[in-house]
Amino acid sequence: MSIKNWIVTTERVKKKDVGLSEYASYLASAKHKNHKNTTIYALFNSDVNTFLNNTIQETIAFDAKNKKGGRKVESFAQSFNFILPPPHKPTAEQWTKISKDLVNTIHKELEIKEDVNRFGRACFLNIHDQTNPHLNLLVPRIFAGERLADLDRKNVLAKLKLQFNQSVLKHCNIDHTHHNPLRTNVGRRKTAQRHEYDKAKEEAQNASKLVFEAQNSSAMAVLAQKETETKLKELEVKEIELDNKRSQIMLEKAKLNFIVKAFNDFKSSLIRWVNSVRNDSTLDILINRQDVEEKANRITESDNADESDVLLVDNMIGAEVTALEKNGLEVTRPNYRRRNKLDSFT
Incomplete structure (x- = not known):
């Protein structure tokens, strides 16, 4: 059975820094109930805490410098998922090559002026190696002081789907047009x-x-x-x-x-x-x-x-x-009020 593309999904991560922290922590958590039979590993030495700190600080700095009355940043990052159905399982080396192609595609399509390697280091990438292995990619919506407003444009997603098809074929010798699904009945949905x-x-x-x-x-x-x-x-x-x-x-x-x-x-x-x-x-x-x-x-x-x-x-x-x-600095301690919870602090 021929399919048009391998599965690629994208969405804005909602709820600002809180939503980003929750979602990124979920992607990196090997102990989460959804990851019982999943091997999780990062690509390009991506560290979830470094990504969160850099993305949140850069977004806060961007909003602070926005003196022209523009809208505040509501979504701190864009999430992309590149999914392969069973029985396909690329190696870590193959996923690394595929990921590099995808990051280069985003860098090119958005015409980002900064070096592509610096852009890649600003992203978070990891692999969930399971029955349907997939690459998780988080891209900051504020990078190098600029708003990447076109991250969720339809033509960007279309280019990424095409690149994912080509990269899987090039690096894994797997052709999406020759794929036959192993499962046709996925069972009942939850109420x-x-x-x-x-x-x-x-x-x-x-x-x-x-x-x-x-x-x-x-x-x-x-x-x-x-x-x-x-x-x-x-x-x-x-x-x-x-x-x-x-x-x-x-x-x-x-x-x-x-x-x-x-x-x-x-x-x-x-x-x-x-x-x-x-x-x-x-x-x-x-x-x-x-x-x-x-x-x-x-x-x-x-x-x-x-x-x-x-x-x-x-x-x-x-x-x-x-x-x-x-450090020898004179400090006036911030004070706060409380509703009769503790009598020992003011």
Whole structure:
């Protein structure tokens, strides 16, 4: 049976830095339930944390320099998936050659001025070697100070499909026009309600991981991790009561989503304040400290936050203040309010 193309999909990664962190962490996680029979490995020494840090910082800097009233960046990256059906399984060396062709195609089609090697290093690429092996490619939508607005143009996707066909044929000697599907019946789809529950549980697990990793494995972070894991176990117990407890599950999901978003905003603000202190920029120090206090108040005054969240805020601020003072810098510690959660911090 002849097919027109191998499967290539693309979409914008939603929810700004939070959505990008969740999705990139999912792609790199060998422990995720969807990756039980999957071997995951990176290409070109791609590191998910380096990619996230560089992409988020460059996007924040781009928005900060946008003084003409243009729209803020809503999607931090574009996701591409290049999928081969069974029984085809390229080697790591073959995937590397295929990936290089695809990155070159994007670089050429978007007429990017920067060197293609630098562009390639700004992307994240890894392989999920499973029954239907595929290449995952994340491309930052802001690169070298420019908005790559044409990343999701139809003609770019068409060129990538054509290049994927050609590269698989060239490097693997596999012709898509001679492919015969091994499976014609993929079984029943999940019910909408079951799918929604699984999605809620997965997002809660991602939230747990992000909150924990943000805190440098401090004692407070360990307590917060254990508490969040307890909440996840409660969600799993309530699975048998899905029909009657759906609203409660979605409430837990909303709470965890708020905490993740609030902590990411707070962390970004804290980094800007620390940098302004190191640069000895008086006006920026004042503005950024006020922003840190505002982001901290959003967490500590929220009904969605509890004592452990307040302790995490104070722990993060304390760690940065201590580091700055050790470097001989005079620091006015950001203050925050709380809703009678802790009497020992102000």
